[in-house]
Amino acid sequence: MSDLLWQKPGVKVDARIQRFLAGEDVVLDREFFAFDIQASRAHAQGLQLIGILDGDELAGLERELDALAMDFKAGRFVLDERYEDGHSAIESRLVERLGDAGRKIHTGRSRNDQVLVATRLWLKDRLVQVAALCRESAEVALARAQAEAALPLPGYTHLQRAVVSSAGMWWAAWAEGFIDDAVRARDTLVWVDANPLGSAAGYGVNLPLARDHTTAALGFGRLQVSAAYAQLSRGKFEMAAIEALGSALLDLRRLAWDLSLFTSAEFGFVALPAQYTTGSSIMPNKRNPDVIELMRASYASVAAARTEIEQLLSLPSGYHRDLQFSKGAIFHAFGRGLGALELLPDLLRNLEWKPEPIRAALDPSLYATDLAVDLAREGVPFRDAYRQAADPARWAQGDPEASLAARVSPGAAADLRLQVLRDRLAGLC
Known part of the structure; x- marks a missing residue:
């Protein structure tokens, strides 16, 4: 592993403890790496805006960050156990290629x-x-739904056949x-x-960081x-x-x-x-x-x-x-x-x-609710209609297409309101 960013003089790093601390970070950071490079580029631009970097240093950092992104994507740069994490890998690469300009990249930010x-x-x-x-x-x-609106299908409640759907x-x-x-x-x-x-370790820094610039450069909707x-x-x-x-x-x-x-x-x-x-x-x-x-x-x-x-x-x-x-x-x-x-x-x-x-699953019991509603429409109180329709002797094999055509409540089979859903979906694009 390369030298640790936080290592202090005279303090020996215990390999077992460091393995525990690093965990899977260097592997997991492969997911983040391209975004970490992107953010480092914006941060470098912000440092140039406040005078920490000059134009040549920024140009070098941008060039090397772009090269690192391409090398990582192509597999020429591998984030592996040589590094503690992705952040240290970026800094190590920049120091290797640019010297002091690479050492300046972390000014005003924390790994946090x-x-x-x-x-x-x-x-x-x-x-x-x-x-x-x-x-x-x-x-x-x-x-x-549009193409198969009229295809009958049993509707289930409690995994029991309920109505024609x-x-x-x-x-x-x-x-x-x-x-x-x-x-x-x-x-x-x-x-x-x-x-x-630009929040650094959670308390800011004594620099006028260009946080509005990094917000725009990275495509964020707002500054936190x-x-x-x-x-x-x-x-x-x-x-x-x-x-x-x-x-x-x-x-x-x-x-x-x-x-x-x-x-x-x-x-x-x-x-x-x-x-x-x-x-x-x-x-x-x-x-x-x-x-x-x-x-x-x-x-x-x-x-x-x-x-x-x-x-x-x-x-x-x-x-x-x-x-x-x-x-x-x-x-x-x-x-x-x-x-x-x-x-x-x-x-x-x-x-x-x-x-x-x-169609074979559309047995006569599925029309019982239709019968109860039809009786209610004719003036029979619904509870009486319900009891009459509960009698299996009154069930007969119905016409599923007719049952669906009669289901006219909004959102039911005869009035799916698909255009309402299409309009909502179009509003997402």
Whole structure:
């Protein structure tokens, strides 16, 4: 490992303690590294604006930071155990290439605000991805709701057949859910879009740092004003981003549950695309819905990450090393969660309904509620109508298309209000 930035003369570093302190930081920081370089570039520009760097020093730093970003992307520079973390790797590279100009880059900042700003930029990028994938899933669901509005489908409560529903209603439900999830991701992005760079270790510095410049240069919506609050917001903002991701994953979990049931032989309503299934290692007859099962499981990682960060935040104000452990949690949550969401739009595009098993499941009991409502429309008090319609002797095989056509309450099968959802979705673009 290279010399530690904080190492004091005459103090021997115990290798075991240092391994514990560093943990997985140098590996985890690979996720942040490009954003850390981007923030270092903006910070250097700010230092030049207040006279700490001259024009030539800034030009050299910008050149070397751009080269480092390209080398990292191409695999020519590897963030590994030679460095304590990504921050020290950047500084080491700049000192190696530029000497004193590299030694000046850390003026006015701490590793505390350095990790804060890199994390914040990373979270913004991930929230943009969450919103985009939710929008795409909603678009697919809306298109299929329109195309399959009249396809009858049993509606269930308590996993028992309840009323005649439709594929249009099923699709519209997921469309609206993922629109809400996209809105939540967008709104969370606005909330976390605050620049902490220049807060240093949480108390500012005795320099007129160009914080407005770095805010604009890094594309933040606003400055996070209080240097002390910048530290207090660490973990809090990460939890908010995880909760936005979790909202989408909760919807995905329930959708995956539907498909797990609908693809089973007992239902037989849906055929999955072949690439979304796997085989058994011992049973030649099996095609298993492993992808949707892992989609269903993905929320567990998100919930666990949120809990881990929440437990870390039992702290007084100011920076504490405990917060180092929050990095692994957010990487795991977004890695698993985005991986699941990325597969969803194509799954929704390509799953196929199997009309024959669906129609066979539309037994006479599903029309009992229609009968009760029809009697109420004729003037029978609903409780009396309910009792009359509860008699199986009055049930008869109905016409599912007619049942759907009569379901005219807003949001029901005959009035899906898809244009309202399209307008909401268009407002997100």
